[in-house]
Amino acid sequence: MYNAIRLNETLVTRARAAAEAIADDIQRHIEEHTTDSSERATLRLLGVAGVNDIDVPLVNVVIEQARELLPGGVTRPFVDLMIRTGKSAQEVAEGVAAGALALDEVPAEHRAAAELRAAELATQGVARIDAVRRRREELVAACGEALKPYVYVIVATGNIYEDAAQAQAAARAGADVIAVIRTTAQSLLDYVPYGKTTEGFGGTYATQENFRLMRAALDEVGAELGRYIRLCNYASGLCMPEIATMGALERLDMMLNDSMYGIIFRNINMQRTFVDQYLSRLINARAGIIINTGEDNYLTTADAFEKGYTVVSSDFINEAFALRANLEPWQIGLGHAFEINPATPDQVVYQIADAQLIRQLFPEYPLKYMPPTKYMPGDIFQGHIIDGMFNFTGIFTGQEIMLLGMLTEALHTPLLQDRYVSIKNAKYVFESCRHLADEVEFRSGGIIEKRADDVLTRAAEQLEHVQRIGLFKALEDGEFADVKRDPRGGRGFEGVFKTRDDYFNPFFAALREGRRSGPPTGPAPGESVRASQEVAS
Amino acid sequence: MIVRPYGDTRDDGMMQFSFTLPIAYSVKAADVGKQFVEKLGFRDVGVAECKAIDPEFTFYVAYGRTETGIDPDKVKGDYLEVEAMDYYAINAFIKEHLGRKLSVVGAAIESDAHTVGIDAILNMKGFAGNYGFERYPEMEVVNMGSQIPCEQLLRTALDRHADAILVSQIVTQKNIHVQNLTKMIELLEAEGVRERFVLVVGGPRINNAFAKELGYDAGFGLRTTPVEVASFLAQEVARRAKNTAKAT
Numbered sequence: 001m002y003n004a005i006r007l008n009e010t011l012v013t014r015a016r017a018a019a020e021a022i023a024d025d026i027q028r029h030i031e032e033h034t035t036d037s038s039e040r041a042t043l044r045l046l047g048v049a050g051v052n053d054i055d056v057p058l059v060n061v062v063i064e065q066a067r068e069l070l071p072g073g074v075t076r077p078f079v080d081l082m083i084r085t086g087k088s089a090q091e092v093a094e095g096v097a098a099g100a101l102a103l104d105e106v107p108a109e110h111r112a113a114a115e116l117r118a119a120e121l122a123t124q125g126v127a128r129i130d131a132v133r134r135r136r137e138e139l140v141a142a143c144g145e146a147l148k149p150y151v152y153v154i155v156a157t158g159n160i161y162e163d164a165a166q167a168q169a170a171a172r173a174g175a176d177v178i179a180v181i182r183t184t185a186q187s188l189l190d191y192v193p194y195g196k197t198t199e200g201f202g203g204t205y206a207t208q209e210n211f212r213l214m215r216a217a218l219d220e221v222g223a224e225l226g227r228y229i230r231l232c233n234y235a236s237g238l239c240m241p242e243i244a245t246m247g248a249l250e251r252l253d254m255m256l257n258d259s260m261y262g263i264i265f266r267n268i269n270m271q272r273t274f275v276d277q278y279l280s281r282l283i284n285a286r287a288g289i290i291i292n293t294g295e296d297n298y299l300t301t302a303d304a305f306e307k308g309y310t311v312v313s314s315d316f317i318n319e320a321f322a323l324r325a326n327l328e329p330w331q332i333g334l335g336h337a338f339e340i341n342p343a344t345p346d347q348v349v350y351q352i353a354d355a356q357l358i359r360q361l362f363p364e365y366p367l368k369y370m371p372p373t374k375y376m377p378g379d380i381f382q383g384h385i386i387d388g389m390f391n392f393t394g395i396f397t398g399q400e401i402m403l404l405g406m407l408t409e410a411l412h413t414p415l416l417q418d419r420y421v422s423i424k425n426a427k428y429v430f431e432s433c434r435h436l437a438d439e440v441e442f443r444s445g446g447i448i449e450k451r452a453d454d455v456l457t458r459a460a461e462q463l464e465h466v467q468r469i470g471l472f473k474a475l476e477d478g479e480f481a482d483v484k485r486d487p488r489g490g491r492g493f494e495g496v497f498k499t500r501d502d503y504f505n506p507f508f509a510a511l512r513e514g515r516r517s518g519p520p521t522g523p524a525p526g527e528s529v530r531a532s533q534e535v536a537s
Numbered sequence: 538m539i540v541r542p543y544g545d546t547r548d549d550g551m552m553q554f555s556f557t558l559p560i561a562y563s564v565k566a567a568d569v570g571k572q573f574v575e576k577l578g579f580r581d582v583g584v585a586e587c588k589a590i591d592p593e594f595t596f597y598v599a600y601g602r603t604e605t606g607i608d609p610d611k612v613k614g615d616y617l618e619v620e621a622m623d624y625y626a627i628n629a630f631i632k633e634h635l636g637r638k639l640s641v642v643g644a645a646i647e648s649d650a651h652t653v654g655i656d657a658i659l660n661m662k663g664f665a666g667n668y669g670f671e672r673y674p675e676m677e678v679v680n681m682g683s684q685i686p687c688e689q690l691l692r693t694a695l696d697r698h699a700d701a702i703l704v705s706q707i708v709t710q711k712n713i714h715v716q717n718l719t720k721m722i723e724l725l726e727a728e729g730v731r732e733r734f735v736l737v738v739g740g741p742r743i744n745n746a747f748a749k750e751l752g753y754d755a756g757f758g759l760r761t762t763p764v765e766v767a768s769f770l771a772q773e774v775a776r777r778a779k780n781t782a783k784a785t
Contacts, residue, residue: 169591184653201653265661374668410667417557420590482674483661 005356005442005452011460012361015316018463022471023320030278033271034503036063036495037190038279039074041241045125045283045507046078047089049208051194058093059242060191065096066103070497073504077103079121080114089121115504122506126286126513129248133288133516136228136251139219140520144226144528146176149394149402151426152232152368156181156413158200160210164217169416171221171229173423177254177401179232180214181413182206187237187266188491192246202413206233206243211250226529228522230254232292235280236262238492240273244280248287254333254401255284259321260314261294263475264483269493270475281325282511288520291327292401293318296337296370298481304340308354309458310480311336315358316463317471319365326512329364330519333401337370337390346447348389353451355397356442361456369394371405380407384425391429396437402426539606550603552579557596562589570597579603615746617755622768624668631675634775638677641670641770642694643703644685647717651707652683654739658703658763667762676767687721694734700774701735703766704753709742715751722752735773737766 040059051057066074081092081101095101106114153175155163160180167178181203186193193205196213204210211233218229230253235243240257247255259277262268284291295311295318302310315334322332338354340347358367371390376383387405394402404422406414414422442448466474478484522528544551554574560566567587574582579601586598622630631639643655656662656669659680663669670678679697681690694702704721706714718738725731731752738748739757748756755769 169594172591185656188652267661415557416594417555417590417596420596483671 004360005353005449006444007357007360007456008453011453011456015313015456015460015463016319018460018467019313019316019320021467022317022463023324025467026274026321026471027278027324029271030275032499033275034070034073034497034499034505035272035275035492036067036070036497037239037272037276037492038241038505039063039066039070040239041245041279041283042073042075042505042507043078043089043093044242044245046075046121047125048093049090050094052097055194057191057194058090058097061097062093062103069103069105071500072105072502073499074103075118075506076106076111076114076504079118080106080110083110083114083117115506118504119506119510122510125507126510129283129287130516132249132251133286136253136288137520139222140228140522142528143222143228143522144525145520145522146227146230146525148366148400149369149430150176150230150366150400151423152177152179152401152403153419153423154179154181154403154414155419156203158183158202158204159198160196160204160213161198163204163210164214166416166419167214167229168217168221170419170423171218171225171227173420174427175229175419175423176227177230177232178214178218179234179254179256179403180204180206180210182234187234187262187268190238190492190495192239192242206246208246208250211246211252215251224529225525226523226527227525228520232256235284236294237266238262238268238272238276238495240276240280241283244283244287244289247289248283252287252289254290254292255280256294257281257284257291258294258335259318260475260480261297263485263490264481265294265297267485267490269490269496270472270485270487272490272492272496275496277321278325279508281322281327282508285326285328285331286511286515288331288516290331290333290366290401291322292333292368293335295335296339299337299339299374302482304338305344305350307482308338309455309462311338311354312358312361312455312459313462313466314480315362316459317466319362326515328517330366332362332365333368334358334362334365335368335370337372339370339372339374342375342386348393349447350451351389351393352397353448354455355393355399356448357452357455359397359399366400368401368403369397369399370403371409373405373409376405376409378410380411383407383409384421387422388425388429391426392433395430395433398437402430538610539608541606542603544602548606550605552601552603554599554601555597556599557590557594559593560595561593562587562595566595570595570599574599574601577601578605615749617745617769619765619769619772621765622771623764624673624767627764627767627771628673628675630771630775631673634771635675635778638675639701639771639774640677640697640699641701641703642679642681642690642697642699643705644681644690645683645705645707646685646687646690646721648684648713649706649708649717650683651705654705654707654741655680655682655703658705658739658761658766663763667764669763670767673767687717687724690721691724691728691730695730699734701737701770704736704738706738706740706743709740714740714742718751718753735770735777737770739766 183200184202232254
């Protein structure tokens with residue numbers, strides 16, 4: 001990088017070391033606990049799907065009946081029942097739901113057999129994920145790979161068929177990644193809804209069927225354009241590992257998966273979220289999914305100028321958790337953005353300093369740059385320019401995933417034409433400034449270097465403080481986003497279980513063993529279309 | 538006095554449009570857009586941009602003149618007389634006029650299991666790019682969630698010395714919301730504490746006039762953002778505090 005800011009490397013080392021220690025401390029908690037959602041995800045990985053006659057997912061029905069067994073993990077009793085009845089995972093779940101079968105502790109003499117069979121089933125479950133990942137690699141190779149930065153837009157109609165139509169239109173206009181916004185407050189549901197959605201409030205439920213429908217629509221338009229179109233959805237919430245499982249099976253390419261977002265912004269219990277994020281990230285890692293973290297949200301509560309360092313600290317923490325969950329650097333899409341009040345003099349200069357700092361701190365990661373929201377006005381014309389300056393900051397500082405701002409951000413979910421003009425704005429800025437960063441250098445000791453140094457210094461100090469008091473206490477004190485959370489409060493705490501010494505879940509090992517490595521690769525955008533047209537002519 | 542949109546000359550009636558029609562772009566697409574705007578009653582329509590944004594959609598930017606005018610003095614309604622403030626102004630206002638945090642308790646009451654309304658106003662994340670009350674440093678917020686009995690909501694409001702109670706009602710089948718809302722009012726009156734709280738209701742089928750009729754201080758309908766409610770609460774609570782100070 002020609003134009004790098006000169007950073008104090010000692011501070012970088014100190015910050016990263018503190019984040020590692022913070023994550024190690026929490027990792028001990030993670031390994032001593034399980035959650036109902038992690039156990040439900042395990043059943044999904046074993047092949048349980050569907051709902052009962054009143055639309056409750058079978059995995060919820062089974063886990064509700066097995067709550068007392070959860071400290072030992074649901075897998076052993078469940079697989080033991082499969083062996084004893086000679087039935088498939090799905091049939092056993094249906095039997096339990098119907099009241100014909102019941103789960104129980106496995107007698108000592110049957111344990112070894114159950115564990116052996118469970119390990120085989122785990123290998124098979126993971127093989128399903130691997131097959132999906134291979135399919136992505138084939139498609140990218142055949143279809144074409146988008147140019148970075150990826151243009152990332154959202155659709156949010158509440159009807160999966162409208163979402164699909166809008167997503168295809170967005171892809172044709174230049175979008176590389178489509179995120180389907182979920183129905184308001186899905187993150188607070190302690191189950192994953194089932195089936196397709198045609199009427200949602202503020203978005204569309206994340207369901208396996210909706211994932212499948214959108215995937216098909218994007219594959220279709222990707223083939224047409226000669227550019228693989230990526231699909232993104234949200235793991236965050238009370239069902240992180242379950243939604244990650246669905247994403248792995250339906251070939252999502254990106255998932256919002258933040259180790260702390262749910263705690264801070266959705267008041268989900270922290271003990272639960274840390275356990276859930278670990279399994280969900282192991283699944284994302286295996287599936288070749290790029291995770292996106294949500295640090296940009298911090299500065300919607302706290303002031304970006306004063307508290308910019310909390311984003312940097314949290315990115316270090318999210319990095320440490322991601323590495324512990326076996327994610328490779330190319331999969332760690334750390335999120336950030338420093339939306340400083342546009343009325344601040346030199347706002348864009350500070351914005352560039354913060355974005356450049358993150359770029360240099362995490363050089364191998366596909367950083368996700370978030371658009372302005374907090375200060376977006378009802379005046380859409382002004383909003384369009386603010387978005388343009390964010391696009392400029394993104395291309396100038398080498399961000400790789402650009403979530404595009406919408407000029408109507410403050411008004412409503414994007415209209416078809418809003419997305420079109422936003423993409424046009426971004427494409428114009430990206431192409432017209434593509435090599436600008438190679439041409440200029442940051443002035444030594446200038447505003448940008450000083451700001452970056454100040455933010456980094458404060459981040460390192462904060463991380464060392466958090467290391468001393470522990471992350472639970474730090475969240476209790478409101479260290480991030482100025483939001484305070486009680487370690488025993490929030491939603492979903494009743495679903496956290498301390499594991500016994502004989503806790504058994506073969507997926508933790510199976511997800512790590514023999515993982516494929518590296519991102520998918522393909523020809524330049526449009527080339528495969530040209531090639532196929534040439535063959536045709 | 539009748540007024541019309543002002544472009545660059547008084548009464549020219551000039552307006553700009555941007556819209557999308559679900560038609561494939563073709564040679565006549567510009568005329569389709571032009572005639573559409575003319576059908577709205579505009580004259581001298583000019584299509585500035587007409588472009589395919591998808592095989593099935595065409596995007597337009599157009600201008601046209603209207604002869605329609607309006608007399609602002611004749612616009613009447615049962616409005617909330619509130620000065621619109623933004624997040625920063627509201628926090629500053631509370632600090633200055635109350636000198637303490639403004640305490641709010643909210644819930645979707647009785648049978649209503651929908652938190653979407655109350656969350657949109659109270660939850661950190663807020664609604665439509667507009668942050669919820671939890672994010673306001675000068676507010677103290679208890680979001681009790683859904684299916685909260687009126688009695689429990691009142692008990693919490695009393696325990697927390699709340700300045701304001703926010704009631705959400707999403708479900709309106711068979712006018713269930715009217716029953717629920719009436720129950721809340723009757724409870725407050727029976728306990729003799731109605732005057733202690735600024736009582737506000739929100740929901741997709743609520744408006745200010747309807748809320749007033751039921752005995753609430755204000756009502757907020759669909760697409761209400763947190764700042765609108767916060768502006769009202771800050772000013773109303775401050776107004777009452779001032780009156781109380783005068784009275785004593």
